Amino acid sequence: MSEELFPEPEWLSEEVKTGTTIIAVTFDGGVVLGSDSRVSAGEAVVNRVMNKLSPLHDKIYCALSGSAADAQTIAEIVNYQLDVHRPRTQYHRTFNKDVILLTSPDDNVVVKQKKKQHLHEIGHILNAFEFDKAWDRTVLRKIKEKVPHDLSIEVEDDPLVCSAATLVKNISYKYKEELSAHLIVAGWDKKKGGQVYATLSGLLTSQPFAIGGSGSFYINGFVDAEYRKNMTKRECQEFVVNALTLAMGRDGSSGGVAYVVTIDKDGAEEKCVLGNELPKFFDQ
Amino acid sequence: MATVSVCKYYPGGFSFDNCKRNALLEADISKLGFSSPAARKTGTTICGVVYKDGVVLGADTRATEGMIVADKNCSKIHYISPNIYCCGAGTAADTEMTTQIISSNLELHSLSTGRLPRVATANRMLKQMLFRYQGYIGAALVLGGVDCNGPHLYSIYPHGSTDKLPYVTMGSGSLAAMAVFEDRYRPNMEEEEAKRLVRDAIAAGIFNDLGSGSNIDLCVITKGKVDYLRPHDVANKKGVREDKVYGHPVTGSYRYKHGTTGVLTKTVTPLNLEVVEESVQTMDTS
Numbered sequence: 289m290s291e292e293l294f295p296e297p298e299w300l301s302e303e304v305k306t307g308t309t310i311i312a313v314t315f316d317g318g319v320v321l322g323s324d325s326r327v328s329a330g331e332a333v334v335n336r337v338m339n340k341l342s343p344l345h346d347k348i349y350c351a352l353s354g355s356a357a358d359a360q361t362i363a364e365i366v367n368y369q370l371d372v373h374r375p376r377t378q379y380h381r382t383f384n385k386d387v388i389l390l391t392s393p394d395d396n397v398v399v400k401q402k403k404k405q406h407l408h409e410i411g412h413i414l415n416a417f418e419f420d421k422a423w424d425r426t427v428l429r430k431i432k433e434k435v436p437h438d439l440s441i442e443v444e445d446d447p448l449v450c451s452a453a454t455l456v457k458n459i460s461y462k463y464k465e466e467l468s469a470h471l472i473v474a475g476w477d478k479k480k481g482g483q484v485y486a487t488l489s490g491l492l493t494s495q496p497f498a499i500g501g502s503g504s505f506y507i508n509g510f511v512d513a514e515y516r517k518n519m520t521k522r523e524c525q526e527f528v529v530n531a532l533t534l535a536m537g538r539d540g541s542s543g544g545v546a547y548v549v550t551i552d553k554d555g556a557e558e559k560c561v562l563g564n565e566l567p568k569f570f571d572q
Numbered sequence: 573m574a575t576v577s578v579c580k581y582y583p584g585g586f587s588f589d590n591c592k593r594n595a596l597l598e599a600d601i602s603k604l605g606f607s608s609p610a611a612r613k614t615g616t617t618i619c620g621v622v623y624k625d626g627v628v629l630g631a632d633t634r635a636t637e638g639m640i641v642a643d644k645n646c647s648k649i650h651y652i653s654p655n656i657y658c659c660g661a662g663t664a665a666d667t668e669m670t671t672q673i674i675s676s677n678l679e680l681h682s683l684s685t686g687r688l689p690r691v692a693t694a695n696r697m698l699k700q701m702l703f704r705y706q707g708y709i710g711a712a713l714v715l716g717g718v719d720c721n722g723p724h725l726y727s728i729y730p731h732g733s734t735d736k737l738p739y740v741t742m743g744s745g746s747l748a749a750m751a752v753f754e755d756r757y758r759p760n761m762e763e764e765e766a767k768r769l770v771r772d773a774i775a776a777g778i779f780n781d782l783g784s785g786s787n788i789d790l791c792v793i794t795k796g797k798v799d800y801l802r803p804h805d806v807a808n809k810k811g812v813r814e815d816k817v818y819g820h821p822v823t824g825s826y827r828y829k830h831g832t833t834g835v836l837t838k839t840v841t842p843l844n845l846e847v848v849e850e851s852v853q854t855m856d857t858s
Contacts, residue, residue: 304729327735332747334727335735356733361703466706 304329307541309503310340310351311531312474312484313515314496315524318552319474319482322528323351324503324536325544336544341558345370347551348452348475353501359469366455373447449475453485453492461490472498476551503535503542510534525550533566591708615783617745618648618659619773620716621757622738623766626723626794627716630770631659632745632778633803634785641785647802649791653678653689654798656717657791658698661743662730663710670711674698691717691724695734703732712742718795745777745784752776767792767804775807 307328312321323340326333340352342363350366352359453473460467474484486498497515499507511531519527525548532546546561618631631648634641650658650671656678660667674697682689695715702709713728727740739757741749752773761769767790777784787803 304731304733327733329729334729335737337737338735355731357699357703357707357729357731360699360733 304334304356307503307539308340308353308501309499309507309532309535309539309542310353310472310501311499311504311507311511311528312351312472312497313519313524313528314474314482314484315521316518317482318476318521318550319484320521320524320528321349321351321472321474321549321551322532323547324501324532324542325547326542327356328541333543338544339547339558339560341547341549343367343556344452344456344473345373345447345475347446347477347556348449348473349549349551349556350452350456351472351474351500352469353471354469355467358467359471362456362459362467362469362471365459366452369455370447370452446477448477448479449473449483449485450477450480450494453487453494457485457487457490457492460487464490470500472500474498474551476553478553482551499531501535501542503539506538507531507535521550521552529561530567534569536566537569586704586706588706588708615745615781616648616661616743617741617749617774617777617781617784618661618714618743619741619746619749619753619770619777620659620714620725620727620739621753621761621766621770622716622723622725623761623763625763626718626792627725628763628766628770629657629659629714629716629791629793630774630804631789632774632784633787633789634778634783635664636783644786645803647789649789649800649802651675652694652715652717653682655688655719655793655795656691656694656715657793657798657800658694658716659714659742661712661714661746666709666711667713670698670701670709671713674701688719690719690721691715691726695726695728695736698728699732699734702728702730707731714740714742716791716793718793723793741773741777743777743784745774745781748776748780749773763792763794771805775805778807 304327307326308324310321310323312319321341325335325337325339327335327338338356340359341349342352342360343349344363344367348370350363352363452475456471456473460469460471470486470488472484472486474482476482484495484498486493486495486500488500496517497511499511514527514530516523528548529546536542536544536546545563546566548559548561550557550559615634615636616632618629620627620629629649633643633645633648635643635646646664648659648661648667650660650668652658652671652675658671660671674694677697678689678694681693694717698713698715702711707730710730711728712730715726715728717724724736725738725740726734726736727742728734738759739753741747741753750773753769756769756772770790771788774784774788778786778788786808788805788807790799790801790804792799792801
């Protein structure tokens with residue numbers, strides 16, 4: 289009696305890979321990132337709707353490819369490291385004057401000043417202060433001086449895309465032998481506008497556009513021929529969707545739906561293009 | 573006088589050298605005449621689905637050791653916290669210990685925050701631990717629970733990648749179970765419909781996969797309540813042997829009617845024995 293009678297399917301022990309096609313393109317005023325949604329383990333598809341565009345910060349996203357575990361872990365680590373750039377105070381955009389605190393989601397109690405003080409003392413609130421919706425960053429900076437020193441406020445500008453890409457590159461380079469993931473970092477910052485960085489094997493290079501993943505080999509010619517400088521946002525999104533469609537059509541490890549994220553000075557906008565909404569190409 | 577010694581530089585982090593040694597040994601072991609011990613695996617079908625009020629987790633109950641069923645009724649749905657449960661596929665020991673470790677850490681964390689733990693926290697802890705061991709811990713998990721943000725369902729792979737989805741399946745029978753889900757899943761199902769769907773998915777795994785079998789366990793988690801239904805469905809009932817065939821009792825009885833075997837000859841030989849010693853030993857029947 290041999291093991292062949294009950295062979296364990298190979299995909300059970302196979303590592304989960306994101307077969308994938310990922311692409312990031314700059315346009316005049318921002319970047320557009322795109323990815324497919326298929327995650328495979330050997331020959332089986334384990335997740336057909338995975339969003340491979342992972343946020344590192346508000347206006348910086350990265351596209352994952354390669355080993356799913358390695359890519360997810362790198363993205364989460366860099367996301368954690370970039371949290372340093374978040375203002376440490378907790379404020380709610382919808383509250384006007386007072387920060388209304390509830391001791392537990394089930395309570396319907398508005399908490400008064402003395403109670404807030406007590407909650408802060410026993411550690412249920414880390415940082416909080418009252419603010420007015422109309423205040424902006426410059427006002428917050430002035431408040432910084434007036435707040436007690438044990439409530440630390442770090443009002444910092446959003447991180448540069450280059451910083452985020454460098455953090456990713458450092459991890460990819462240091463653990464080059466152990467990891468097998470390729471992340472493309474793209475985003476918008478005040479200094480240089482929309483940028484795309486490729487971080488393959490620990491190299492860091494800024495490019496007008498970048499493609500990655502197993503499906504990218506099929507569209508190298510297409511993107512080289514069709515890319516133009518200074519496209520509009522609309523044209524860029526169409527370019528990305530076309531590239532993804534062509535790659536998903538030819539690569540067995542890419543498929544599902546297309547996720548598209550557009551980042552400009554106003555923020556990031558996520559969109560999902562379903563399979564039947566993708567453009568149709570010559571398909572006999 | 574100089575000593576020439578080469579110090580081996582050990583970089584930080586885990587050393588997986590023994591794994592390479594094990595792989596080489598496994599390749600040669602048949603030549604030496606031994607066979608490597610088979611780890612007990614839960615061949616398994618596990619799945620979970622998010623419905624209107626919470627999550628339903630389901631699992632079969634067969635544990636295999638190579639080609640033999642080691643446990644016909646093992647429990648694959650593990651407790652993590654009062655509102656979070658986890659099904660485990662892969663190596664039985666790995667899933668058991670991993671879930672116990674994370675359950676313990678999560679309880680400490682929950683006491684420290686003073687809040688009911690969140691499913692995302694359990695997910696993070698599990699994935700970080702599995703990634704640290706680079707896939708050598710063979711635990712594929714389906715994690716589900718209800719917390720302050722609603723019902724959540726995650727699938728966690730041995731190498732440390734996770735997916736957050738409305739319905740997931742894992743294990744050797746996962747393709748069979750996924751086929752049922754892909755056909756009949758709808759968002760916001762009612763509890764009975766969700767339980768039926770999970771039961772049917774596990775049944776598909778049990779009947780179409782050799783590594784899964786026996787009964788179906790379900791765990792229904794809602795806000796504030798957990799129903800651990802073990803067994804929910806005894807899909808494989810052991811047959812009952814018939815008591816009598818042609819009037820003769822069959823089950824375990826080897827009594828036959830007098831005259832069943834014909835007697836051909838009969839010889840009686842008395843044996844002459846001498847009584848040497850006779851003693852009486854009283855038995856303590858108190």
